[in-house]
Amino acid sequence: MYLPADLSRYNKVPPNQFQNVLSNSILPIQSTDPNCMFKLHEEQFSFDHLDGTFVPDIAIRISRTPLNSSDPSTYASLSKFVEQNLKKYHTTLGNINQNQLTNPLSRPPEQTGVQPDGKTEVLPVGYGINPLVADSFKNVHLTPGCFADIINFDRSGSNNNERKPSNPTAARLWGKQKPVKIDTGVAFDDLKTPKSNLSRSTSNFISKVSTADNYNRKYSNASSILVGCHGRIINLILLEDDAKEIDVEIPLLKVVFSSSIITAFSSFHYTTTSGESNLDILVAFASGDIFWLSFPKLKYSRWNKNSKLKNKPVLSLQWSQCGSFAVAGFADGEVMVFHRDFEDAEVYEENKSASQKSRYMTILKSLNSQQTGSNPVSHYKFSYKAITKLRYHPTYPNIWTIASDDGFVRLFDFFSEVITDIVPSYYGGILDIDITRDGRYMICGGEDAFVSIYEFSILGGGASAHGLLKLVARLEGAKSWVRGVCVDYFKTTPGVLYRIGTVGDDETIRFYEFQPRNLPKARKMKSDKIKLSTNQKQKSNLTLNSGSNTSIKHLLTSESIKKSWLQNSRSQTQNESVSSLTSSTQLQQLSLYEIINQDQTEGSKKGEQQPGVSKANHVLFKNLKTILHVPSENIIIHEASRCRNCPVLYPIGEKNVQLGRLSGLQFQKEYVWAFISTGDLIRWRRPTVAGNKV
Numbered sequence: 001m002y003l004p005a006d007l008s009r010y011n012k013v014p015p016n017q018f019q020n021v022l023s024n025s026i027l028p029i030q031s032t033d034p035n036c037m038f039k040l041h042e043e044q045f046s047f048d049h050l051d052g053t054f055v056p057d058i059a060i061r062i063s064r065t066p067l068n069s070s071d072p073s074t075y076a077s078l079s080k081f082v083e084q085n086l087k088k089y090h091t092t093l094g095n096i097n098q099n100q101l102t103n104p105l106s107r108p109p110e111q112t113g114v115q116p117d118g119k120t121e122v123l124p125v126g127y128g129i130n131p132l133v134a135d136s137f138k139n140v141h142l143t144p145g146c147f148a149d150i151i152n153f154d155r156s157g158s159n160n161n162e163r164k165p166s167n168p169t170a171a172r173l174w175g176k177q178k179p180v181k182i183d184t185g186v187a188f189d190d191l192k193t194p195k196s197n198l199s200r201s202t203s204n205f206i207s208k209v210s211t212a213d214n215y216n217r218k219y220s221n222a223s224s225i226l227v228g229c230h231g232r233i234i235n236l237i238l239l240e241d242d243a244k245e246i247d248v249e250i251p252l253l254k255v256v257f258s259s260s261i262i263t264a265f266s267s268f269h270y271t272t273t274s275g276e277s278n279l280d281i282l283v284a285f286a287s288g289d290i291f292w293l294s295f296p297k298l299k300y301s302r303w304n305k306n307s308k309l310k311n312k313p314v315l316s317l318q319w320s321q322c323g324s325f326a327v328a329g330f331a332d333g334e335v336m337v338f339h340r341d342f343e344d345a346e347v348y349e350e351n352k353s354a355s356q357k358s359r360y361m362t363i364l365k366s367l368n369s370q371q372t373g374s375n376p377v378s379h380y381k382f383s384y385k386a387i388t389k390l391r392y393h394p395t396y397p398n399i400w401t402i403a404s405d406d407g408f409v410r411l412f413d414f415f416s417e418v419i420t421d422i423v424p425s426y427y428g429g430i431l432d433i434d435i436t437r438d439g440r441y442m443i444c445g446g447e448d449a450f451v452s453i454y455e456f457s458i459l460g461g462g463a464s465a466h467g468l469l470k471l472v473a474r475l476e477g478a479k480s481w482v483r484g485v486c487v488d489y490f491k492t493t494p495g496v497l498y499r500i501g502t503v504g505d506d507e508t509i510r511f512y513e514f515q516p517r518n519l520p521k522a523r524k525m526k527s528d529k530i531k532l533s534t535n536q537k538q539k540s541n542l543t544l545n546s547g548s549n550t551s552i553k554h555l556l557t558s559e560s561i562k563k564s565w566l567q568n569s570r571s572q573t574q575n576e577s578v579s580s581l582t583s584s585t586q587l588q589q590l591s592l593y594e595i596i597n598q599d600q601t602e603g604s605k606k607g608e609q610q611p612g613v614s615k616a617n618h619v620l621f622k623n624l625k626t627i628l629h630v631p632s633e634n635i636i637i638h639e640a641s642r643c644r645n646c647p648v649l650y651p652i653g654e655k656n657v658q659l660g661r662l663s664g665l666q667f668q669k670e671y672v673w674a675f676i677s678t679g680d681l682i683r684w685r686r687p688t689v690a691g692n693k694v
Helices: 015-023 080-089 168-173 215-220 559-571 592-598 600-608
Strands: 036-038 047-049 052-061 147-152 206-211 224-230 233-238 253-257 262-271 277-285 290-295 299-303 314-319 325-330 334-339 362-365 378-381 387-392 399-404 408-413 418-424 430-435 441-446 451-456 469-475 482-493 497-504 508-514 529-533 634-638 653-656 662-667 671-676 680-685
Touching: 047 653, 147 262, 147 662, 147 671, 215 277, 224 262, 224 277, 233 262, 253 290, 277 314, 314 387, 325 387, 334 387, 387 430, 399 430, 399 441, 408 430, 418 469, 441 482, 441 497, 469 508, 469 634, 497 662, 497 671, 508 662
Parallel strands: 262 314, 418 634, 430 482, 482 662
Antiparallel strands: 036 052, 047 052, 052 680, 147 224, 206 253, 224 233, 233 253, 262 277, 277 290, 290 299, 314 325, 325 334, 334 378, 362 378, 387 399, 399 408, 408 418, 430 441, 441 451, 451 469, 482 497, 497 508, 508 653, 529 634, 662 671, 671 680
């Protein structure tokens, strides 16, 4: 679609001709506008909460790149403010004579349906497009809009290796936590950086690179940076308390790509012993390419270059805890592990004859196979649907949660390459996962409009009938898909109270308080897990060989499975998993972190007996002290519990933003951020108490 270049100036086309322009494209913009910052109407966007009133501070718009032939054609994120400007002023910039920092913007009126005057009906942008035209981006419901993250820097000089899992005695006494230093096994001084120079790049993959003046000095003094991606552009914006000090038009770094839209990104910040601060950013694309940028050195590298390894969109991406490797999830249910020291293999073909197939996954390339010094170092297939989220356990970095659009979360041990737990959603796919910093709880949300909280639990000295996860609560209130969950650690006391925020397609922010020791009562839950040994012969709908996407309920109604489950549950009455919600003895109050450390020696001995695991020179994990050794002979299949069988929590505060689908949420000490898929990022100031900021 062509939009005349002088449309935003003085020569304007007739209204009827401009209406044709709006009707024939889902994104009627010709060029990438500069990012902008504006104020919002305080009365419309303020909301009350238990802590007080949240007042809108500023809003930042991350501009989107125009459509090209490779972009998705079903959905394109367009800000409601930009849409209003197009229809009212016939330009994306709106009224250029109005200062948006001194004249706050009001919420745009609804653009579809019968208008208040009763005379006209305004149709949405792109209404004239044939809806039956095939979209090159097959996962239409997962088409990304604008997504962002805020990276907070600790300039106090603390060591990056210092984590804070809960102290056993202090947790029981509700006291302060003692920092526990965990050695990740990788010295940050040994982390290599990419070799290619970004500012001098001649690659056709990169369209444009621009940096701010003295960006190196500004970065070294920064307390937080906003990373925003929209279309084929990524921005690094320095954040300040004073809105006048934030420069969004000339960010620290702006990179425009030419190939395809950005679908995921992940960041890893570390400081060397010499005090040098580095920020590694991974950016994934719908073409399958992965772009690795080292800032502020402005060095870069590429994995899966030109889709040489795999020609599928990357929909999830995550750096490891140590930063030595990254995990990428693809749209066809496969997962690849990339090592930062390696380049792509010159020739990579999936050796199907040598692959290790099991009922619930296929190992296409094992970590224990002979390494050639090239990527990928390992390759797995978990599902036939997209991998939507990847997260590692903060205490045991070999345990990863792998969420999929097939409606299951798989708990995967990268060390022994086995699945320990398979957890279903109530219905629909899983879209987001977060694990609390103390490693106790996993929070996941998705298409079932629920937010489920699982507790990590295990017993030393044998397998648990419940596996490593146990459902402890659900958060209700969402009216559509939940696309983002986040924990507010400034209002959280680990082990006692967790403040949780959620966002989704219903355009609403919701806040919850999860207190593990003070949950509402629910009906006594029947055992909702079954245990399947690898030597059992029953067929499962989760097997990759079946290719079926039917519900797990069929599996649970099988009489043979029920009998096996009853036998297992009776024989393991004394081996139930530990839950701090239902226990009263001193042992049962211990968390995952405490229990495993009590049996670390025994667990290590068991791990040494596992065949096929090379412990001398493991390609990913150098320090075995942080490895959680789990039994590899059993996979625990969890059942989706009924709503009435699980404690339910309701919001303590919510706000309907009414500006489009929300993609994420972020908490800072003095602010709360909401990220809208259309590119508008809103910052609220936290309420104050007795003159002090909360």
